[in-house]
Amino acid sequence: MSEQRKYYKGSSDGKAPSSADPLEGVAERYDAIVIGSGLGGMTAANVLGKAGRRVLLVEQHYNFGGLATWFKRRGGHVFDISLHGFPIGMKKTCRKYWNSAIADSIVQLDGVRFDNPQFCFDTTFTAQDFAHKLETVFGLERARIDAFFAELRATDFYGDSGETTAAFFERHFPGRNDVHRLLMEPISYANGSTLDDPALSYRIVFGNFMSQGVYTFAGGTDQLVKAMKAELERQGVELRNKVQVEKIRVEGGRVTGIEAHGRFIACDAVVSNASLKGTVLGLVGAEHFTPEFAAGVQSVRLNTSSCQVYLGLAKGESIPFVTDLLFTSTRPTFTSEALCDFDGESRTFSFYYPKTRAGLDRYTIVSSTNARWEDWSKLSDAQYDAAKRRLIETTLLELERYVPGVTHKIEHTEAATPRTFQFYTQAPEGTSFGTKFEGLKYSMNIHDEIRGLFHAGSVGIIMSGWLGAANYGVIVANKCDAWLHALLEVHA
Amino acid sequence: MNREEIILAIKDIITTIAPDEDVGSLKNDVRLREQIELDSMDFLDIVMELRKRYGVQVPEEDYKELATLDGCVAYLSPKLQGKVLKVGV
Numbered sequence: 001m002s003e004q005r006k007y008y009k010g011s012s013d014g015k016a017p018s019s020a021d022p023l024e025g026v027a028e029r030y031d032a033i034v035i036g037s038g039l040g041g042m043t044a045a046n047v048l049g050k051a052g053r054r055v056l057l058v059e060q061h062y063n064f065g066g067l068a069t070w071f072k073r074r075g076g077h078v079f080d081i082s083l084h085g086f087p088i089g090m091k092k093t094c095r096k097y098w099n100s101a102i103a104d105s106i107v108q109l110d111g112v113r114f115d116n117p118q119f120c121f122d123t124t125f126t127a128q129d130f131a132h133k134l135e136t137v138f139g140l141e142r143a144r145i146d147a148f149f150a151e152l153r154a155t156d157f158y159g160d161s162g163e164t165t166a167a168f169f170e171r172h173f174p175g176r177n178d179v180h181r182l183l184m185e186p187i188s189y190a191n192g193s194t195l196d197d198p199a200l201s202y203r204i205v206f207g208n209f210m211s212q213g214v215y216t217f218a219g220g221t222d223q224l225v226k227a228m229k230a231e232l233e234r235q236g237v238e239l240r241n242k243v244q245v246e247k248i249r250v251e252g253g254r255v256t257g258i259e260a261h262g263r264f265i266a267c268d269a270v271v272s273n274a275s276l277k278g279t280v281l282g283l284v285g286a287e288h289f290t291p292e293f294a295a296g297v298q299s300v301r302l303n304t305s306s307c308q309v310y311l312g313l314a315k316g317e318s319i320p321f322v323t324d325l326l327f328t329s330t331r332p333t334f335t336s337e338a339l340c341d342f343d344g345e346s347r348t349f350s351f352y353y354p355k356t357r358a359g360l361d362r363y364t365i366v367s368s369t370n371a372r373w374e375d376w377s378k379l380s381d382a383q384y385d386a387a388k389r390r391l392i393e394t395t396l397l398e399l400e401r402y403v404p405g406v407t408h409k410i411e412h413t414e415a416a417t418p419r420t421f422q423f424y425t426q427a428p429e430g431t432s433f434g435t436k437f438e439g440l441k442y443s444m445n446i447h448d449e450i451r452g453l454f455h456a457g458s459v460g461i462i463m464s465g466w467l468g469a470a471n472y473g474v475i476v477a478n479k480c481d482a483w484l485h486a487l488l489e490v491h492a
Numbered sequence: 493m494n495r496e497e498i499i500l501a502i503k504d505i506i507t508t509i510a511p512d513e514d515v516g517s518l519k520n521d522v523r524l525r526e527q528i529e530l531d532s533m534d535f536l537d538i539v540m541e542l543r544k545r546y547g548v549q550v551p552e553e554d555y556k557e558l559a560t561l562d563g564c565v566a567y568l569s570p571k572l573q574g575k576v577l578k579v580g581v
């Protein structure tokens with residue numbers, strides 16, 4: 001993933017930019033047009049298709065999937081970007097809104113490990129095991145642990161006090177930085193949130209994520225997206241890649257269609273899976289919204305971005321099973337900011353063994369850290385290349401601690417940074433996980449501003465990650481479907 | 493649709509959403525969520541299916557009316573008047 005090149009040059013799948021019109025065969029009008037094929041957009045399109053709507057899904061990239069993506073490199077390497085793990089809820093979501101074959105390919109990770117100066121252990125990543133570790137490893141009283149989980153279970157979206165996550169932890173486990181680390185680190189990696197973000201969003205995500213283990217898609221992201229595309233086609237959804245939507249057209253406070261590749265395509269509803277800010281301030285334009293709404297969107301804070309290092313073992317090389325997911329850090333204590341450290345002393349390793357892609361018999365390792373756009377955007381090209389090289393080197397050194405001798409088996413190394421993510425997804429500042437919590441209400445209320453306009457995609461911390469984005473796609477598809485139904489009633 | 497048909501209609505929708513649940517033994521006056529595993533996404537599915545099968549709109553503020561089967565009957569009766577029961581679709 002080198003963002004200086006055009007997509008097709010860096011890819012080894014041989015796809016050159018097609019000179020054909022990507023909109024060839026596309027109709028003049030649809031019930032709904034979905035902009036963007038992230039898990040939010042694809043799931044919304046599938047639900048609308050199942051509901052019998054005529055749907056067009058357009059994606060600017062040549063791959064569908066958005067951040068749920070992969071790339072190939074010479075030597076038979078396949079790297080997954082966001083397949084580290086998701087909650088069990090994804091199984092039910094896939095069964096209901098996709099199909100049972102997709103749901104049945106979702107399997108639990110065999111191993112999750114923490115290793116840092118404060119603690120080191122394997123965990124099943126279940127509420128039960130966390131409670132057990134809090135008692136046996138951290139020496140907390142049972143009553144204190146029970147009180148924490150009881151409060152988590154009683155989380156009430158509408159009765160929120162506005163407490164921060166730091167305050168919530170401090171109330172339950174005062175002065176226990178090690179406990180805060182255990183409870184926060186995986187969530188920070190999963191959605192970019194920090195101790196300063198609301199306890200409410202933390203509690204919702206913890207309840208979903210750190211409760212029944214970590215799951216993955218057997219076959220890899222490419223197989224998942226392939227299966228989803230096939231299902232979309234079965235539902236009659238028109239799919240088009242390499243289509244950059246330039247404008248969402250609005251007349252009289254209502255969506256009329258989209259503009260792309262010099263064409264206007266009419267529709268009664270648009271579901272934008274592009275970023276919230278990009279949708280409101282770019283695709284539609286602030287002038288179409290009430291000033292308060294536009295200003296509100298302007299002030300929504302973005303989540304942080306990511307750095308990744310992709311390491312591919314040469315064909316025929318192997319490593320023993322270490323674990324699947326390893327949360328590692330050399331920092332003595334925990335702060336949220338440190339997870340974005342430019343010099344990355346904290347990272348997660350995802351180990352992909354032959355079990356990931358049955359039949360391929362290959363090993364890859366992906367290291368991920370959270371990262372800030374500002375740290376990477378201002379570097380000169382030379383500084384940028386050097387920083388990427390250093391990132392790869394420090395990652396390899398760290399990996400050697402767990403898999404001695406692995407460096408010699410690695411044939412392909414590559415790094416991605418916030419610049420890379422920005423380039424590929426067009427998300428502002430390369431944000432990996434959408435917006436901070438305040439973005440949610442703008443995303444949810446966008447239809448009150450412009451009729452027929454909907455937004456589905458990583459937003460507000462709780463609607464991010466594979467499960468959050470997919471479920472949000474369903475929620476928004478329901479609203480969109482209700483709007484389309486109401487229009488029909490008016491006509492009739 | 494009469495009372496029995498509305499209950500059948502809801503139970504049939506639940507079967508498609510939660511195939512592992514036994515809808516036969518559901519009590520009419522007890523909250524559905526207390527009897528079977530239904531989360532807020534499942535309720536959304538019930539609403540979407542009602543729209544798809546019967547053209548019935550249930551606005552968000554009325555979701556709470558569907559908490560029990562009795563509640564479903566009371567709320568949906570006027571909306572389903574003259575509509576034909578569809579099961580196993």
Ligand SMILES: Cc1cc2nc3c(=O)[nH]c(=O)nc-3n(C[C@H](O)[C@H](O)[C@H](O)COP(=O)(O)OP(=O)(O)OC[C@H]3O[C@@H](n4cnc5c(N)ncnc54)[C@H](O)[C@@H]3O)c2cc1C
Nearest residue numbers: 036038040060066067082084085245274432457458465466
């Ligand atoms: C490094 C990294 C690791 C991650 N790991 C995990 C993980 O292990 N587990 C997990 O659950 N989540 C993970 N996530 C998060 C997860 O991948 C995302 O939250 C989720 O995939 C986002 O889905 P989305 O619907 O918001 O859309 P996105 O994936 O953001 O997709 C939006 C799509 O819209 C397209 N688009 C935008 N503008 C236009 C336009 N104008 N015209 C046409 N198309 C447009 C983009 O090209 C893109 O395809 C990770 C994210 C990152 C960055």
